[in-house]
Amino acid sequence: PRDTIALRNGYEIPCIGFGTWKMPDGETGLEAVHQALSDGYRHIDTAAAYDNEETVGKALATAGIPREELFVTTKVWNSDRGYDATLKAFEESRRKLHLDYVDLYLIHWPAARGADADWQRTNQETWRALETLYLDGKVRAIGVSNFKPHHLEPLMDAAEILPMVDQIELHPGCNQQVTREFCNRHDIVVEAWSPLGSGRVLQNQLLIDIAASYGCTVAQLCLRWCLQRRAIPLPKSVDAGRIAENARIFWFDLTDEDMQRIDELDPLGQSGLDPDTVDF
Ligand code: A2P
16 A cells, blocks of 8 residues: 555655545544554545544544655535635645645536536636645645546646646546546546445446456455556545455456456446536
8 A cells, every 4th residue: 555656746646545535523533544544554535525634634643654654635625616715725624634734635626617607717716726835835736636628628728737636436337538548648647536436336246256256355356447547546444344455456467358348337336426517
């Protein structure tokens, strides 16, 4: 879990992260983050909207791991879009996390057509705040989440600093080929949220059969498929056994043929959260 890759600016990001969406605040969450850290995860992914930044912050502060070994991501929520609101939201996240810098700060969802007639401009203004935070040294890297190429393009046209990461729903059954290829071309690292399809793909017979042929679990197969598609998986679990299981994905390689068989499962077990229509 300590293997890293370099973002466009040279900053190192660990190639597996611990996801915390739906991780409860309080004792359960605290134990889960401690468990993840003791299993070797060094990359923790949270968001203002997950309502668990304080728990994550408390877990990090009490784990006794040097700050420079940790990689912490959080995200600005939709109701805080725009330059001033984003700067303010960042300060709130930073306070809850008890950090003096955040490793990666993301725009959680694109403002998109329908909800906001001037959505491109809204994204550009939010992005300008992320650039300010980056230039002020309060964040080590900046990026977006749930952006498709048609959201990224207008943002990149206006940007001074290009996004380094795009975090999207990615799992067997949701292979996101178009967005992944766009990101690869533009040196944007892809991160995978719900890499297990939030558990929805684990009963698939093809995945069960392929996993059996490697002697891994279906969850490990999903995570390995992500890695080999050049994405950083962010599995979430609050169970000690599964947290450890999800970190053990560096001992096997999927063949090109199996990678393709998994690609072809698309669509399967998708969340249905479409960035162009979702209305939070
Ligand atoms: P739990 O937290 O009880 O382990 P995703 O990261 O795709 O959103 O998936 C998270 C869901 O999958 C959670 O419901 C989590 O439950 C479950 N899960 C996480 N890891 C595993 C695993 N290795 N095997 C089976 N289910 C898992």
